[in-house]
Amino acid sequence: MGYAFERLPQLIDKREGLKEDGEYSKRIKSITTRVWHHSLTKKKLGGSDAAGFARYHVSLGWPGIGYTFVIEPKNIVDTPNGKRARIVYCHDIDKRTYHSGNSNQFALGICVAGDYRYDKLDDATKATIDELQEALVKDGIGSKDKSHNQMPGYSWKACCVYNYKEAFKFLDAKKPDAIPDQYKIQEGDTFWGIANNLAGISVNDLIVANPNVDPKRLKIGQVINLGKAQNSYTKPDEPKKPQSSYKYPLPGGVWKHYKKGGKRGSFEDVEDIQRALNAIYFKVGKVDGWYGNKTEDAVTRFQKVYLPYDVDGIYGPQTRRKIKAVLKSKGY
Ligand SMILES: [Zn+2]
Secondary structure, rough: OOOOOHOOOEEEEEEEEEEEOOOOEOOOOOOOOEEEEEOOOOOOOOOHHHHHHHHHHHHOOOOOOOOOOEEEEEEEEEEOOOOEEEEEEEOOOOOOOOHHHHHHHHHHEEEEOOOOOOOOOHHHHHHHHHHHHHHHHHHHOEEEEEHHHHHHOOOOOOOOOOOHHHHHOHHHHHHOOOOEEEEEOOOOEEEEEEOOOOOOOHHHHHHHHHOOOHHHHHOEEEEEEEEHHHOOOOOOOOOOOOOOOOOOOOOOOOOOOOOOOOOOOHHHHHHHHHHHHHHHOOOOOOOOOOOHHHHHHHHHHHHHHOOOOOOOOEEOOOHHHHHHHHHHHOOO
16 A cells, blocks of 8 residues: 555654645646755744644645645654654645745645754754655655755745755665675785774674684685674673773683584683683683683693582683682782
């Protein structure tokens, strides 16, 4: 059924319910132009909304509110897509309302409540402008957008003074560029360099999503998971103490050998474990973030001394508590 714009969750249908005094006539031409207005009433003021404009327009002797749509920045609603300014649907599309003088026959009036000589468009309002415009394009209602003062006879008018064209790009501009699922290694590539150039992917994501790739031996032409790597690495839930409060912060969660069900890759949390073990002379050698043989061996040796009934080479809450106690006893 119906139009795409009718499915926008921030839209409320008030075709019945706003003040009226008669009926607008039907258009005898089809809509070519979506015309963007602002109300010249500051957005926070009482009456700076569809109901207020309807009362005002009726007081001018009009049959009802002069716009087909009013966007209300003071009514922000939560939608599945995020916060949005409410859209009031005021008249059937084919009603020739009053908003652009001689152009009304073929122009659709959309008003964003507010006085944008002083007000600023907030993100929820920009997002609504973007979505409404996109829906109207999809619905084939009009083929171009114009500001009120781009319409014949209105060049003097301070309407609309917000940058409506920029608002149409608002949601797209926020989307990061699509990242391909996979990527072929080129000369000079490193995981660090690749991750550094892409929003939303970390070196750890790449390592976790490419278990069979040795980051130190990338080969030209080798195909790695890239877009698929997004969010592969998720940190353990337990929040870390700020680095400053302990010389050797210890992560929460359970960490074990990457070949025995542990996470594969280099992790800051494992580095923390390794540094702590080195500090109390259960040496793991190089701090590299990989929970492999050396780290497992150091944890095992530590457990044999301090947790003799619980020797498994796995770092968990018990081992964490004990290492912490030993660090403390050594003055850390
Ligand atoms: Zn206007």
